[in-house]
Amino acid sequence: MKSIEQINEKISSGKAVVLTAEEIIDYVDEKGLEQAAKEVDVVTTATFGPMCSSGCFINLGHSKPKMRITEAWLDDVSAYAGVAAVDLFLGATQLQANDPANRDYPGDFRFGGGHVMEKLVAGEEVQLFALSYGTDEYPLKELRTTLTINDLNQCIMVNPRNCYQNYNVAVNTSDKPIHTYLGYLKPHMKNCGYSSAGQLSPLLNDPFYRTIGVGTRVWLAGAQGHVYSEGTQHSPTCERGLLGVPSEGAGTLALTGDMKKMLPEFVRGVSLKGYGISLSVGVGIPIPILDEQMLLQTTIRDRDIMAQVIDYASDYPQRNGRVLGSVSYEELKSGSISLDGQKIEAGGLSSYSKARKIAALLQDEIKTGRFLLTQPIAPLPVEQSMKPLKESSL
């Protein structure tokens, strides 16, 4: 049994043994659980994929004369200004003004909040347009300027829902193609879309949130951020398989971090034809190996992680709750799955190769003493399920 303090001491002295969630599998096979638990201090997990429910708080600093902003646009993408005089909230899924959306179906959705966030992190110039009604101490009524992230007073990313523990596999049983947030789905289940880093994914390596909790320091697109709450739609009461790993959505994390410290490679605007805009973000989370049980959890492999196949042509939009079947991540990553004897081509939305890169970057930061672990200040709920919307007849 090790404590986080002991692990941090080893990290600070450059002696910590850190393996990625991929490397640990073979390591434990080779050394045995008991021996490996003694040797290994940290396992790094990671994921990179679209995280709708993302955005950022921007504090612009004050103009001269001052302005109490009531409406604002960044590169013509509306940012919410009802927070404070010069605080804006930019949502990742907000469309650029005048985007035809799905009027000309399927719409292209070329640019939105996620792309503005990508540009900011890349250090590119963004246009600000703001309006106000003017007050005695905030007289300015209109402002137009260009800014880069360096000009902003602060730019703080918030992901109210990130790192979904597991996710649906989407198929289309209808006879028309459909456009979904899991990609373009051909008719008659010719292909499927999925989104998870499988065996590298943070919450699949700590399925009961023993080490990941409120206050946990995370690697958020290269910055050191943290978990500030359970994520929205956190619903850990669910079907679970081997080692308690959920076979459906389950837990989520709410994350925050300083966008000024992020790396452009890991903050990317997403355009999903016929669906809309989103943001892909890279996250890495270290798992302290406190004991053998914790180590065992991190040995979960793709072949043992199951995901539910859902029909996005009818059951998903109609909330029927029907599940067509279950497939493993090993199958999904092989490029095709089989369901009722039919071969279905599989394409991911989350990037396993980027997740590998993040797990390795975090591994390096910990090994070299630049990233220390934290003790959560509060656990995430382990029993909670998702409530549907109440609709009343008027």
Next chain:
Amino acid sequence: MSDEIQTKKLMLYFPECETEKPIVYHLVKDYDLIINIFRARVTPEDEGYLVLDVTGTEEHILQGSEYIRSLGIRIDGVNKGLIWDKDKCAQCGCCVPHCPTNALSIPDRRTMEIVFNTEECIECLSCIKVCPFGAVSSLF
């Protein structure tokens, strides 16, 4: 010069489409080449693009190419109509099931890295429609 039959993918660029000549007809008839056209486009400015495969002996392909050049048409044997930007690619793999020829593929399922093989690409443009990161684009 080898007599072996080979296939070459060429992109033709017509700066101004002044040629009235039936190019494909001449390539087939005069140079004994098999032509497979992937994509053609004439813009309102009268610029034109044509991406095609030519199959024949090395000598015939060379002579055919000379004939095309003599008409003031530029041949680009390196760039093709479809451009994959490695740095923009997030390696998601979303395009792979939509690529009919495996031009975009994941050769190593352990690392899941995406590889683009321009020779295999038939410019169907499916990947442009499904790529969420704008990593593939068309030159025209």
